[in-house]
Amino acid sequence: MATDHAPPAPSPPTHEGPLRILLPQILPALVVGVLGSLLFLGISTLAEEFQHVLWDDLPDALGIGGFSSLWMIVMLTATGIAVGLVIWKIPGHAGPDPASEGLDEAPLPPMVVPGLLLAAALALAGGISLGPENPIIAANVSLAYWIGRKAQPSLPGAAWVALASAATIGALFGTPVAAALVLSEALSARPGHGSLWDRLLAPLTAASAAAMTTQLLAEPSFAMGLPPLTDPDYGDVLAALVIASVAAAFGLLCCYLFPYVHAAFHRLRHPMVMLPVGGLVLGLLGAVGGHLTLFKGLEETKELTSSIGSWSSGELAKFAVVKLVALLVAASAGFRGGRIFPAVFIGAAFGLFVQALVPEVHPAVAVSSAVLGVLLATTRQGWISLFTGAVLAASPAMLALLCLASLPAWLIVTGRPQLQLDKQGNSLR
Structure with missing residues (x-):
């Protein structure tokens, strides 16, 4: 006997109106944005003040040149000892091994945050070749996630993570545009309801609040003083394509070497051995490359x-190579910090090296294209690489050139080892 199985009646739609979903997110986004920016500014200011003490006041009091080879070796080694002590003794051990952590990791337990921020501040002040972005994003995400879920349980945990990430990126770059680009890249790969702009509204609000807070309190600037490119020609197009591609290949050297250098440091096992040895190596590199190859690099x-024009091609090549090796060592030895700002310096030095060899290349084309290539290799963040290259040039005409230059550069780096490892120490691709 046949039995009819009628399909169940469709459930009535339960989607709430966009306004009822989006409006309750605005106030949390503003709060997270302002507080995220204040945390970033607080750590940055603390690190800068401590940097002045270590590199200006203390050597002056001792009658030693602040950037003498001896002082750089002593200070970088001491920084390794200080960061090693934090990782060894502070609860939470300043978080997991940064070699396996990206910008979008799961929230850390709140107990990890104090040690992580202290380790990052010491590294920034001590001259380690890493930026603030990874530790600050991790700290803001952790605090927003754990506090936000208690303060407003109606918002899911993922929403607090997105707000904190967007706020930190907005604060770092002083504009919400960078956060919007990064998040649009991330959200496009995730299933979700509503339009992209519905999903971006709250994070973009957080990024805008953070960027405005940073602008009002600190007036950050990425202006490099490069002569603007007003009328690009075929030579500029060719130069951008070639420089971005060669710079991407140069940046990949760091990625290929990363698992081997990381494994070498981790054979030392204890943070009070790994970090001081890493600091000593960084000090020796600083003695070779000079003070410009220290610190985060902005x-x-x-x-x-x-x-421009006062550096020889040999000096610029030395800056690029030493900074690349310093970034590799700092990331491998366990220092807490990000890779974007050092990569910008590497790209700028590489671009000026090319421009010194071929003076006909416009400086804005050389620097922006090289920064684009190095960032693509070391971050695999397409939008942030394009955005940073365009901001450095401060020239609308460069945007089309950089979009073109990103195509062959991306083909060179995609599928290659990244400057990030998995938990077993193998390169991610």
Whole structure:
């Protein structure tokens, strides 16, 4: 006997109106944005003040040159000892091995945050070739996730993670555009309801609040003083394509070497051995490359680009190679920090090296294209690489050139080892 199985009646739609979903997210987004920016500014200010003490006041009091080879070796080694102590003794051990952590990891337990921020501040002040982005994002995500879920349980945990990530990126770059680009890249790969702009509204609000807070309190600037490109020609197109591709290949050297250097440091096992040895190596590199190859690299990039024509090709090549090795060592030895700002310096030095060899290449084309290539290799973040290259050039005409230059550069880096490892120490691809 046949039995009819009628399909169940469709359930009535339960989707709430967009306004009822989006409006309750605005106030949390504003709060997370402002507080995320304040945390970033607080750690940055603390690190800068401590940097002045270590690199200006203390050597002056001792009658030693602040950037003498001896002082750089002593300070970087001491920084390794200090960060090693934090990782060894502070609860939470300053988080997991940063070699296996990206910008979008799961929230850390709140107990990890103090040690992580302290380790990052010491590394920034001590001259380690890493930026603040990874530790600050991790700290903001952790605090927003654990506090936000208790304060407003109606918002899912993923929403707090997105707000904190967007806020930190907005604060770091002083504009919400970078956060919107990064999040659009992430959200496009995730299933979700509503339009992309519905999903971006709250994070973009957090990024805008963070960027405005940073602008009001600190007036950040990525302007490098490069001469603007006003009328690009065929030579500029060719130069951008070639420089971005060669710079991407140069940046990949760091990625290929990463698992081997990381394994070598981790054979030392204890943080009070790994970090001091890493600091000593970084000090020796600083003695070779000079003070411009120390620290996160943003102010040093401005100093580099403000004196175009005064550096020889040999000096610029030395800056690029030493900074690349310093980034590799710092990331391998366990120092807490990000890779974007050092990669910008590497790209700028590489671009100016090319421009010194071929003076006909426009400086904005050389620097922006090389920064694009190195960032694509070391971050695999297409939008942030394009955005950073365009901001450095401060020239609308460069945007089309960079979009073209990103195509062969991306073909070179995609599927290749990344500057990030899995938990077993193998390269991610």
